[in-house]
Amino acid sequence: MNRLEGNIPQNLFHPNLEVFFIHFNKFGGQVPLISNATKLINFEIGNNHFTGKVPDFPSLPHLRSIGLNRNNLGHQKNGDLNFMSSVVNCTNLELFGIEDNNFGGTLPECMCNFSTKLSYVTMGRNQIKGRIPTRIENLVNLQLLGIETNQLVGPIPGSIGKLQKLFGLNFHNNKLSGAIPSSLGNLTSLGELILKSNNLQGRIPSSLGKCKYLVALTLSQNNLTGPIPKEVISLSSLSRFLDLSRNYFTGSIPNEVGKLSNLGYLDISENRLSGKIPNTLGSCESMEYLNLQGNLLQENIPQSFYFLKGIQEIDLSRNNLSGEIPKYLEGEVPTQGVFTNTSAFSAVGNTRLCGGRPQLNLPKCPSSLNKKAKLSTKHKLIVSVVCGLVAIILLALFSVLLSRARKRNAKSTLGSPFGISFLEVSYGDLLKATDGFSSANLIGAGSFGSVYKGILNQEKTLDVAVKVLNLQTSRALKSFIAECKVLKNIKHRNLLKLLTACSSIDFQGNDFKALVYEFMVNASLDEWLHPRQGLNSEEERHLNLIQRINIAIDVANALDYLHRHCHEPIVHSDLKPSNILLDGDMTARVGDFGLARFLMDPSHLFSSHQSSSIGIRGSIGYIAPEYVMGGEISRDGDVYSYGILLLEMFTGKRPTDEMFKDDFNLHNFVKMSLPEKLAHVVDSSLLIGTDQVEEGAATTSDVGDREIDHIEEISINNFQNVPNCRLILNTNLGKCLHSVLKIGISCSKLTSTERMNMGDVVKELLHVKTAYMAAQTENRGDQ
Known part of the structure; x- marks a missing residue:
């Protein structure tokens, strides 16, 4: 990452050389020959100006990464990829990246003989032709396969469904044909599936509904037909985008679409979908972009759209919709664009519209309209509704603020x-x-x-x-x-x-x-866990049990996304309560990425070793032990920080508390106290009326302001007199707290390989929450 230029001297490759990183410079000429460097582990020359043919690689038994990406290698013709046959001799290879070059020729079958340790293959944005080899199933440890924007033809081999560890698959912008193999449903770890801009035919296999960790799916710009499977459109894991646009899907939009409560982007435009827009769409609370244009949808805009609190843009144009625009969407008619021609659209029947061209005879908008709109709704919408078959109404409505914003943005x-x-x-x-x-x-x-x-x-x-x-x-x-x-x-x-x-x-x-x-109105998690001294009672903040579990799940979801579902995995490196912000709904947002690093970013692309020798990364108390010893930056470091954070959330103790000295830390404090001394370590506010204080399952919310004569107020002092603290252990609250703290202990283990991954953390916390809520409901029913 400097401005070094010129050719690479051949005598650099000493027999003891292990790491060769020169990426993000201006080196040019031919790729240097690797002759004597038999101990080489990493060879990464990406983001330079190398040209021509890539020489063969010698037998390098220790080599784990080859990064040739983002150069000008190859001549867009046959023979460009001949060097890949020599890579077969690199029996410990884990990462192979040649994207963004000029490689041509046929995708060689020999790639199926690469090291079985191979995890990442990126070959996108070249001129590679041919078919995807069926023997690709041999690469049993493959996690990311990207061959996008090439000239591949033929079907997607069903054998890909045997790559059980695959979490990223990207074949977009090729010439692939045939059906989407149903075997892709066997990829239960898949997080991102990108197949847009091909010639794929047939139906979407319903087996994709088994991919329970899928966060992004795009099948747009193909020739797919048939109905949209409810198993796919109900995948609650989808959070980034679901794009099925520009195909030939028929039938109605399944009501199960309402299960996409975490999805931000939904595009089903330019298909042949008919019927009503499902009311269940209103359950998609995280939706920011919704595009249903260019279909045959009928009847009214659902009133449930009112509940799309995060929406920024809706496009319903070129359908057969009728009726009035819901009142909560109405406002000022613009005077620009299509709205300059008053004969091109109609505002008839929408009595709450105002403004627009004088010919419309609409009332003048009050000066307070914009202010009122801001106070009454968070919606920022572009709604364009077209009644096509009978040409009754060609109506579009823009929020005046957004129309001006977009004009200015341009x-x-x-x-x-x-x-x-x-x-x-x-x-x-x-x-x-x-x-x-x-x-x-x-x-x-x-x-x-x-x-x-x-x-x-x-x-x-x-x-x-x-x-x-x-x-x-x-x-x-x-x-x-x-x-x-x-x-x-x-x-x-x-x-x-x-x-x-x-x-x-x-x-x-x-x-x-x-x-x-x-701006996050509820400030940071740190301010809720450790309120400043001197606040009056009205200013004091306390988090109840469910709020803490929800925040823990939010943070775990964020880390799982960064670690496993980004195009390039990201390590945050500084997770702590002050870097977790809370919005008006107490939804947690992870912030402060000043120390974050891509595990595969240009500054160390395809490096399996990410040294932290530049200095200890993170904040005291949350830093993974391996970082202190100069170890590698990894997802496991974030998991450790999360584990300490989770323990802090439920004990109320900072990891830097003065009680923690030498080898005695927050992790050991909790671990030594479970299960018998659970009540000694948990935050006392969780035991005195803010949540469950059961003998039976009563809560303060259950009894309201009624006098509680059969429940003794619980405190830490009470529990010190209870043998083995069995009272708290036998309650729903105790079981829940015990389970959460065990997750925190597992995440903050000394040895990085023994820690949980964030995907499993999310599953476990959701299970704990579900079990606790179910038990609460059952107990209330018994009462």
Whole structure:
């Protein structure tokens, strides 16, 4: 990651050389010959200007990664991939990346003879032809297979269904044909399936419904037919996107679509779907983008759309819809675009519309309309409804704020060096938004900068959190760059959303860099777990049991997404309560990616070793033991931090508490106390009326303000007099707390290989929550 250029001298490859990383420079010429480096482990020359033919690799028994990506290798003709036959001799190879080059020729069958340890294969964006080899099933440890944007033909081999560890499969933008094999349903670890822009035919196999960890699925721009299987459209794991657009699907949209409660993006446009829009769509609370245009949908817009609280855009155009636009969607008719021609659309029957061209004879919009709209709904919508067959109504409605915003965005976005397009925000805008970075608006400070609350007046008024980088700190700039690089690649309901970034100069001519986020009204988890001293009773904050479990699940979902379901796995590296923010609904959002790293990013692409020698990564108390010893950056490090966080959430004790010294830490404190001394370690607020205080299963919410004469108020002191604390252990509350703490202990084990993965953590916590809620319901029924 420098600006080094020129050719690579051949005498660099010493017999003792193990690691060769020169990616992200300007080296050119031929790929150097690896002659004597028989101990080589990593060979990564990506993101340079190498050209021509790739020489054969010698027998390298220790080689684990080959990264040739993002160069100008190959000549787009046969023979470009001949070097792959020599890679067969690298019997410990785990990572092979050649994407973004000029490789042509046929995909060689010899890749099926690569090391059985091979985990990642990325060959996208070349000119590779031929068929996907059926013997690809030999690569039994394959986790990511990407051969997108090439010229592959023929069917997808059913043998891929035997790759049980596969979590990412990307064949988009090829010329593949035939049916989607039903064997893909056997890939129960699959997180992302991208097959768009091919010539696939037939129906979507209902067996895909068995892929319970799928977060992203796109089959758009194919020739698929038949109904949409309810097994697929009800996959509650889908959170990033479901794109089935531009096919030939028929029938109605299944009511099971309402189970997509975590999905952010749904596109079923340009098909032949008919019938009513299901009311169940209103259950998709996380939906931000919904596109149903270009179908044969009929009747009214469901009133349940009112409950789509996160929606940003809805497109219902070119259907056969009729009736009125629901009142909660109505407002000002724009005067631009299609709305300049009053004969091209009709507003008849929509009595709550206002504004528009004078010829419409609509009432003038009151000046308070925009303000009222902001207060009454979070919806920001583009609704275009067309009654096609009888041409009764061609009606479209835009929110005036969004129409102006989009117009301005088209003119005033700026290209970021990190590949993000942001609405331009100046130093002056942020200065004004934060009242001159007033100390009264200071809501937090960290090692790399300070965070201020602000009110940003752009296309609309936004409450924001502005993180101003302290550029005098040596690593602040790297933190800024890292956070931008990470946040441009990820999107999840449990990750803090970056609204924009500012890289400018202040009024004194000094460099100025800031990140602007959504403002989280309920602040950080740290402030709820450890309230500041001196707060009055009305300001005191307490989290009940279910709130803590929900937050734990939210954070686990976020980490599972980062670790397993991003295109490039990401390690957060600084998980702690102050980096977990809570929105108005107490949904947790993981933030602060200043120390995050891609496990496969350009700065260390395809590296199986990620040294932390640059300094211990993370915050004291949450740092994985292997990092302290100079170990590798890994998902396991995040799991350790999560385990400590989980223990802190349910014990109320910081890992840096003065009671923890030498080898006695929060992990050991909890582990030594379970199960008999459970009540000695859990947060006392969980035992005194905020949740279950059962003999029987009564809760304060059950009895309201009635006098409780048969339940003694529980405290830590009470339990110290109870033999073995069996009272709490035999309650639903005790069983729940015991289970959660065991998960925390498992995640924070000293040895990284013994820790749980975040996917299993999510499953276990959901099981604990479900069991607890079911037991509560049953007990209330008995009473």
